[in-house]
Amino acid sequence: MKNKFFGNIALAAIIGFSMAACGTGGDNGNGNSDENLIFNEDFNGSTLDSTKWAVCPNWDRQGGSTWMDDMVSVSGGYLHLKFKRDATLGKGPNWIRAGAVRTRSKDWSRILFQNTFGYYEAKIKFPVVDGTWGAFWLMSPTQGSIGNGGVDGTEIDIVETIGNTQGKYNAALHWDGYPSQNVGSNNLPNQPVNIYDGEFHIFGLEWKQDEYIFYVDDVEFWRVDGGSSFKNCGINQTPNYIKLTVEASLDGWAGSLPAEFTEDEMLVDYVRVYKQKPE
Secondary structure (H helix, E strand, C coil): CHHHHHHHHHHHHHHHHHHHHHHCCEEEECCCCCHHHHEEEEECCCCCCCCCCCCCCCCCCCCCCEEEEEHHHEEEEEEEEEEEEEECCCCCCCCEEECCEEEECCCCCCECCCCEEEEEEEEEEEECCCEEEEEEEEECCCCCCCCEEEECCEEECCCCCCCCCCCCCCCEECCCCCCCCEEEECCCCCCCCCCCCCCCCEEEEECCCCCEEEEEECEEEEEECHHHHHHHCCCCCCCEEEEEHHHHHHCCCCEECCCCCEEEEEEEEEEEEECCCCC
């Protein structure tokens, strides 16, 4: 029995060494080392993970909405960002209360996660409601730095579903404070993927030192080098934190809230940040 016992140990050691040599345990299933993944949120709990996220401050937004804590929840493996008509806020009958989260504390005192260059990805199901839009974006604490293009601070909108009832969506960059210098993908002739088919879609940003590349379902959507073709926006070299939000406008530029609208939600399956785009 003793010889058999030690024989089994030796065999196990050999197997373990072989697996380690082949990379088992250090690969995330797509040929990329686990060390490449620097932020991962699957929303598998029953509450928002306060070590990673906070609800956004209760702000009036875009002349048609207010971010409110009770519009944010986690269940069923998803982040739920709800929005509903709410005339009780005193802003008019078409005003909505909406959900929004970020990787910065609500009181502004702490940034829970921020990063510069890398690959940012989220899997999202967006609703279709005229006058409203959901967004996955990165916010720079130094966006208000003026006069150096966007190099020292840029808001990076990876996706905004403005014009969703027309099948539209866009990416955008904003720098030099608000109202900002800006450039967006709105002038593209068409969008490469229909994201309003009732399914989840994956939105990504590859942020390099010299360019941004935007993706929808791994299809390149927009590429920006920061040069004269893009208002000399520059490529941000400073860290940004993450935001997931729903908003609305009442002045018509993003559409009009339907008379029959009551409530809906934006669902987020996961958010991940990698040092570099996975293969």
